Amino acid sequence: MKILKISAWQPDCVGSPPDWRTKLGQIVVEIELEGGISGLGVGGGGQAGIHVIESVLQECLLKENYSCPQEAHSAMLEHTAFYGRKGIVPMAISGVDLAIWDAYAKQRNFSVYELLTDEPAPATLPMYQTVFDDAEALAAVEQGKEAVKLHVERFGDRPDPLVIRKLVRATREKLGPSKSIMLDAFGRWDVETTLRVADVIYELGVDWIEEPVPPDALSDYTTLNQRSPIPIAGGEHEYLSEGFKDLADRDAVSVFQPDINWCGGLTTLVEIYRIAEEAGIRVVPHRGSEPFSLPVIAALDKNPLAESARKWFTCIDGVALPNVDGVPLKLNPGFGVRIIEEKNQGSR
Numbered sequence: 203m204k205i206l207k208i209s210a211w212q213p214d215c216v217g218s219p220p221d222w223r224t225k226l227g228q229i230v231v232e233i234e235l236e237g238g239i240s241g242l243g244v245g246g247g248g249q250a251g252i253h254v255i256e257s258v259l260q261e262c263l264l265k266e267n268y269s270c271p272q273e274a275h276s277a278m279l280e281h282t283a284f285y286g287r288k289g290i291v292p293m294a295i296s297g298v299d300l301a302i303w304d305a306y307a308k309q310r311n312f313s314v315y316e317l318l319t320d321e322p323a324p325a326t327l328p329m330y331q332t333v334f335d336d337a338e339a340l341a342a343v344e345q346g347k348e349a350v351k352l353h354v355e356r357f358g359d360r361p362d363p364l365v366i367r368k369l370v371r372a373t374r375e376k377l378g379p380s381k382s383i384m385l386d387a388f389g390r391w392d393v394e395t396t397l398r399v400a401d402v403i404y405e406l407g408v409d410w411i412e413e414p415v416p417p418d419a420l421s422d423y424t425t426l427n428q429r430s431p432i433p434i435a436g437g438e439h440e441y442l443s444e445g446f447k448d449l450a451d452r453d454a455v456s457v458f459q460p461d462i463n464w465c466g467g468l469t470t471l472v473e474i475y476r477i478a479e480e481a482g483i484r485v486v487p488h489r490g491s492e493p494f495s496l497p498v499i500a501a502l503d504k505n506p507l508a509e510s511a512r513k514w515f516t517c518i519d520g521v522a523l524p525n526v527d528g529v530p531l532k533l534n535p536g537f538g539v540r541i542i543e544e545k546n547q548g549s550r
């Protein structure tokens with residue numbers, strides 16, 4: 203596999219939030235292989251991620267012939283080893299890695315799912331809906347979603363646990379006893395707040411509390427994972443297999459939530475599944491029903507659950523629309539995605 207060309211740009215996305223996800227956020231990466239096959243990936247890091255690709259990863263990747271995507275991934279890690287273990291560099295590598303997997307699969311006329319397993323593909327995967335306010339929660343419940351994750355950062359850094367309990371109880375009453383409820387604090391709480399909340403919502407049946415404290419507060423995660431009556435989830439802001447191995451070794455979380463577009467790409471996500479299996483940790487990738495994570499979840503996860511796609515993920519066509527059974531898995535060559543040309547070429 204000889205890579206002839208790599209380009210990266212930041213798309214103008216309809217509905218992009220006016221924060222780091224736009225300014226520092228998603229980038230589209232396109233590679234071209236010898237023979238004319240091209241591949242598409244989405245990474246992160248915004249203009250800084252593009253700079254990493256253009257100034258460092260290109261010079262490393264265009265020289266060699268790789269037998270598989272993992273070899274190219276190793277070359278990128280080696281090339282950035284002295285400065286790129288978290289954040290922008292793995293976010294940039296993610297986009298390139300996904301583009302390479304896309305092209306590699308297309309070269310063989312396989313979907314990415316078919317590259318990862320010989321098992322028959324499921325038609326759909328169960329999914330959960332992430333909601334940010336009461337109206338979204340109500341809509342998700344009315345649509346009969348299997349599970350709902352409530353973002354609770356709007357209640358502040360030290361919310362009254364009884365306010366959170368009221369929210370969870372109201373959601374439980376609407377959902378009924380069999381569906382799942384999760385909470386996401388987006389790293390805003392501390393250990394004491396998390397335990398106080400966990401104690402008063404435990405009996406309402408909550409599958410996990412996600413990112414209760416900031417992502418680097420690892421000893422706090424270990425404390426919480428040992429003391430909370432509700433499982434602790436995290437990893438949305440963790441990177442590379444070394445980062446997830448560290449979380450596992452520290453007993454920091456019970457649920458890994460890697461983001462394939464940030465953590466290091468498909469190569470890293472496959473390694474994370476292996477680490478998780480050894481450690482007995484569940485994997486529920488961040489925004490897993492978007493087209494890059496979905497085939498990996500379908501192929502590798504014994505207890506699959508795909509998070510709803512983000513509304514701002516609008517630069518790529520190929521995001522499967524959920525139906526009453528969950529999110530459909532498509533088996534087109536590669537990841538089955540294409541750029542929505544008319545909206546996104548302006549800033550290329």
Ligand SMILES: [Mg+2]
Pocket residue numbers: 386388412413438
């Ligand atoms: Mg989250």
